[in-house]
Amino acid sequence: MTKLSAAEQIKTAEIIAIGTELLLGQTMDTNSFYLAEKLSDLGINTFRRQVVGDHRERIHDAIRLALEVNDLVITTGGLGASDDDITVQVVSDITELALVEDSSVTAAIRKLYPDSDRPDFIIPRVPEGAKAFPNNNGTAPASLTTFSYKGQIRHILVLPGPPSENIPLLEEQVIPYLSRYSSSRFIHRYVRMIGIGEYKIEQHLKDLVTGQTNPTLAPYAGEGGVVLRISQKLEEGDEDRTGPLIDIIEERLGEYIYEIGTRSLEEVVAEKLHSHDLTCAFAESCTGGALSARLVSLPGTSNIFKGSIVSYSSSVKKDVLGVDPAIIEKYGVVSAECAQAMAENCRRLLKADLNLSVTGFAGPEGGTPENPVGTVYFALTHGDSVSVYRKYFSGNRQRVINYAVATALDLLRRSCTE
């Protein structure tokens, strides 16, 4: 690839999302959110974003406004045979390039739509000379038009509106193509933790968080855990410095890390169970089946998950699971003793290698002075041994349930590595 001159490089971009349904708040503009991150990864700066309706003049004004100060203008939506391709017509007006059929686009359409030789079928067109990207999930292609605007080299990237068409086009064709116009790019790596909050992570990594500008570190809360993102802007000749940084993070916070990468907690647990050839079963109370459901959401769990007893009521704890009524009477259902009996009876009935119980007060009602709402007990059997844990989670009912599920999965994970 020949090196680009500075004038050809894309340093700044503006995204224009087109769609009356976006202005009315009927559809959320997820395209711009997705695109913004991709542009940031390419090292392309954005200073403004616009949303306009499906209205020719307003699309025209928005593109011209963006062309004044940006190397690249990206539009999403306002395309498709049904609405007269307003956007490409506006691009044709602005660039003074005729709209023409593109052979790669036409070939893709013929393949995808066997009825495309019907006389009323409209083959979409692109500005003459534009780089066209055929759409394998719809009719409207993407196109990148490069032209001279007031003496500057400018680019207009036109994308379809539906994310189901937009995202594959961007991932497979457009982003790899655009990367040649940028001299820098971003790399992101993720360290996933559980059992420690954002605030404590920041305290442990204070020197790294505040003392570094490239790579940067940013923690954000996920479902029952925290994800730490490490981002580095790579200019030409730079080397990846995220590895040594992650080594330091592992050294300080290794006990909380379940994944360096993109896998979810349940994926990590499922893979550990598979690789250790272990099965699990649950006795759930306050999580009400949510722990089982999170594991079963993954395909191929039948070799590692036997089943659960969701003993939501005391009668099911006693009559189905077989918890001794005297334990419930003496200690209550939210107690270490009840959790242990639940796990042991789970092992007796479901016969898994790892048997895990969860019982707690998810709220808003319930709780005692010793065990307020948010208190959750866990017990885990592994062979003949059983371990019991007590945790407290703040927040509303759904948050307590989410954190209890994540903590239970983490206990399984730790149990596999021991």
Added chain:
Amino acid sequence: MTKLSAAEQIKTAEIIAIGTELLLGQTMDTNSFYLAEKLSDLGINTFRRQVVGDHRERIHDAIRLALEVNDLVITTGGLGASDDDITVQVVSDITELALVEDSSVTAAIRKLYPDSDRPDFIIPRVPEGAKAFPNNNGTAPASLTTFSYKGQIRHILVLPGPPSENIPLLEEQVIPYLSRYSSSRFIHRYVRMIGIGEYKIEQHLKDLVTGQTNPTLAPYAGEGGVVLRISQKLEEGDEDRTGPLIDIIEERLGEYIYEIGTRSLEEVVAEKLHSHDLTCAFAESCTGGALSARLVSLPGTSNIFKGSIVSYSSSVKKDVLGVDPAIIEKYGVVSAECAQAMAENCRRLLKADLNLSVTGFAGPEGGTPENPVGTVYFALTHGDSVSVYRKYFSGNRQRVINYAVATALDLLRRSCTE
């Protein structure tokens, strides 16, 4: 309330979301989505929306651009004591109004932050003469400044960025206040259905969907069902015409409707179980606990939900639930016979009034020529009787699970009304 003159009315608005994290694609701009719908409900038109970074000059330019053609400009974010209140300072520059303390804002701060008399605690200010809305979930207030701009009456509404502060402010204070500036408003009503797709709904209501402009009808797919939205623009003196329209919809599609309003399917089911004083229990296979979890996500379910056996493996179906191995041998686990045995054993063990089983192929692996992936059997006992149902759901694993859960909840609902 005195009637507003035409010049004072707000007919058009532009939303400007402020935040560098929005431009970088780190945070999704949900505020604008929420606001767009609220403005639409007030009958206020929007023709463009902008997103800009936390940068004084760019905020300034964005507000001026919007003031050219709109009665109302709304900003979200770029506020708060920590970042020097860039937005209100820009508003002060543009309106030429000094920033002053507002007694209602200061009083709310003193109440919410007992340490606010610390010398380094910065009390937020608003443009002189602005209507201030104290923030009960953070420090930065909202404010509405009305002023003359190039000979026109213009309004600037400044809102904080975090949705947790923004939405309560809008709902409780700002939207009711803004409504006085609009002479029309929208009303929305919702008809929620299950067991029928969007396409069939449109066919049954074709005359209403295409023949009407006010109220309008629009169906959209939700989790395992369809929501039909009926919207009417009410000008002064208009009467609500949504009622007669909903009567027609009920007449045609009543069998699929579980709610006319905003309750979720699980809320409807829980209320029906409560009011009929009935308990339920589940034997789940392919849904893996997701059915139980969806009911338990609601508070106060202990009177209506006894528990579940998640019999994901065949051994648990046989050994814990007590399904006759001969049934599994002869018909397989995904069969009407197995579903019936699961529900009957659920009744035997958990002793609920309504005992419901779910067994099917959620995919991607599994399935047979007679029962391909997506096939799900349900059985429901009510007293001594038992009913069995077979359904087919297209789509990926998570979609099959979602639809199976929604269908199971709907079977419970129908069983309560019989």
